[in-house]
Amino acid sequence: MVELKKTRVGFGHGLVDAGRKSEKVVVLVGDLRDSTNVNFFAEEFPQRFIEVGIAEQNMANVAAGLSLVGKIPFFTTYGAFATCRCLDMLRVTICYSNLNVKIGGAHGGISVGPDGATHQALEEISILRSLPNMKVIVPCDYYETRKATLASIDIKGPVYIRFGRENVPVVTGEKTPFEFGKGALYRDGGDVAILACGVMLYEALAAADELQRDGIDARIINIHTVKPIDEDIIIKAASECGAIVTAEEHQVYGGFGSAVAEVIVKNSPVPMEFVGIQDSFGRSGQPEELMQTYHLKAVDIIKAAMKVLGRK
Amino acid sequence: MNPFNFDIEQLNQKALDIRRDIITLLVESQSGHSGGPLSCADMAAALYFNILNHNPGNPDDPVRDLNFFSIGHVSPLIYSVLAEAGYFPLRDLLTFRKLNSHLEGHPNCLHTPGIEVSAGSLGQGLSIACGAAYGIKMDGSERSVFCFMGDGEQQEGSIWEAVMFAAHYRLDNLCALIDYNHRQIDGETEKVMNIAPLAEKYWSFGWNVYEIDGHNMGEILGALKACSEFTGKPSVIIGHTVMGKGVSFMEGLAEWHGKPPAPDQGEKALAELGTTFREWSERLRNG
Incomplete structure (x- = not known):
């Protein structure tokens, strides 16, 4: 029987790993603390957790500002909002200035399920691929999402990590190497x-x-x-x-x-x-x-x- | 510490030089915005030559104050202020908007020293300033954060998201300046999309508000110093200004928002500012 785990939990645990590795890591969320699983980070590092409320455009640029004073901010919301709603901020501020902002794109894909089309992000790769300086990671399972999240703090410039909502099969293992940019x-x-x-x-x-x-x-x-x-x-x-x-x-x-x-x-x-x-x-x-x-x-x-x- | 610490007389002279730079570089480029740069000149001169703790010799100085220009289109002003402060040679101003110049139509922080972040799409700077101010508070640092905004961009919804955020987190190390010249490309701000009553809006969102004459150096300095001493809330200085200030045929006319003076108009403008294109471009070329 194949093991099932949520990639968003992998992201949440990866943020904790990143927070332990670097004091510069800061996590922002737009009123989706538990469903994007940034709650783990918030519990361990409350002083480095910023609730921004339902204001994604502001969140993206608050993250930009944090990066300009040396922080490594992750801003997190559903991928549909992180890309489409914040696109101008991603383009003009974060990518054009090549800022060290990481983006946690939750609820990627149709497997989001009953919430329907508005919440099923299906366009992030197309949108983000066209932005110079942007890097895009689409991990396959819990472990890979966790490793990609930790790895992203050592990748200079904007990085988008896409993950989903549901339990999905675990394909890799704790020890499977993750090398950014390599198939x-x-x-x-x-x-x-x-x-x-x-x-x-x-x-x-x-x-x-x-x-x-x-x-x-x-x-x-x-x-x-x-x-x-x-x-x-x-x-x-x-x-x-x-x-x-x-x-x-x-x-x-x-x-x-x-x-x-x-x-x-x-x-x-x-x-x-x-x-x-x-x-x-x-x-x-x-x-x-x-x-x-x-x-x-x-x-x-x-x-x-x-x-x-x-x-x- | 501000590296210049100019008095009011010196600041007024610097603002005049900045206006001369703006007209000269616009005549040279024959492309760019005239009105906003001229209306911002006094507040920008006060900030960079008396208030801001910055280091033109080391633009990345880790203890510097940060100023974000949310209004990228006032690039003639931004570049003049930075060149006058010594971030790059004055002669660079004559390359404005030309291919391979580091002085692009709207500022690019990867190309130009002294630009904290690239700008050009309105309504973004205040959120960036909020993030910087928050990060500085996390570090327990004393650095201050400023954000230069236009009045027209107060129409952007993202501004008000940032206004809420700054008040919620009591970012009293943040001071916003608004160049309220009552004009935008399509006409009078009151007619295009009214933002009044602006002071009351900021006040009701939980900000400390100053309303001043944005061309009166004494009032500008007074408000900037009051902001730096105020605690518990973010501050905003609403500077009432005149678009095109200093050039009689541009003053108060929205048509001067986004165009440069033709050479003959530039000569006329520079005469009003007490110089000639030849004299001032020579000064820049040698600077």
Whole structure:
């Protein structure tokens, strides 16, 4: 039985790790203390925890100001608000000035569930990828989110960490290395490469098991750092496998798959399929129902793999 | 300590020089804003040449006070003040808005020494100042934080989020200055989107408020010193000013918000300010 844990708890625990490592770490939240799991940090470091209330634009720039006096601020809210509502602050103040602000983007993806489309962040990667100086990490599970959060304090400039609401399978372990900017090979294979970010890594691994039963060897790569993306591992996968499938719990337009495609078309063009949200908003439902309805399951990755193999 | 500590007479002279710089660099660039820079000149001169604890020789001095210009479009004023204070050579002012100049249309803190944060989109500076003031209080430091705002940007909702935050956390190391020149690009502030009664708004949000003549150096210095002594609340100085102050044909006219004087207009303006383009550009070129 696969272990399930919340990535947002990984973020919360990662903040505590970061707070213990550096006294400069400060955490801000916009009236979402418990649901973004910054409560752990607030309990251990109340003097370094700032409640900003329901004022995300202010929160982003208060974080900017804190960074200008030497703090390492994390501002935290749902990803839909952290990106769309604060976009001008992210662009003009934080990215243009290349400030050392970290952003905790909670409730990433359709698996947010019953809260519905307004709270299901599906656009963050597309938006943030277009901002110079911004770095984007989409960890796959609890441990990776925790490690990415701690690692982000040593990465200069703005860093966005995307995580989800629900329990999701644990794929990595406490000791699995996390290296910012580097993709990681999770399963070798030469027929098709499936590149995944976030919780889709688990679905990709499940898809690979199924594909193997049909005699297809799928290479599975975890790309937690979507920007800057690991070009080498992508080019190698394209040239050795000759077919690529990307999987993301996010809009396909401008998202992770697009980032991979940009690398491939410039270096080693091969057929590609994109598993992700196909240009629509989400809706209410149970997380699992939504993942099925919006075609984000292993079965959908298998279909994409078969399709791309047919184009090889 | 302020490195200049100018008296009122010296400050008035510095404000005049700043106005001459502004017109000269705008004539040279033929692009940029005239009205706001001229209306801010007196308050900015007082801040940088008497109040602000800063170190032009070491812009990153860790004990310096911080001033954030929320109004990036008054860049001619900002650059003049910084050059006059010695952050970079006066001759750089003649490169304003040109390719490869560090003096961009709106200030970029990664390029220009003395700029604390890049600005250009209105309504952002006060939140940044709040964060800096909060961080400084966390450290138990005595540094002060200032924020220069325009009146038009009081229409931005984010300003009022920051106003609430500063009062909630009693950021008494924060002093905001508002250049209330009653004009914005589309016309009179009262007609475009009224922000009055501004003092009452800040007061009711829990701020310590001063309303002054933003061109009277004695009143400006008095208010800035009162702010630094006031405890328990953030302070705001609402400086009533005249857009285009010092150049008769620009004064009070919104049309001068966002355009530079043509060369003949610039000559006329500089004559009113007691110099000529040739004389003043020569001073800058050699500075």
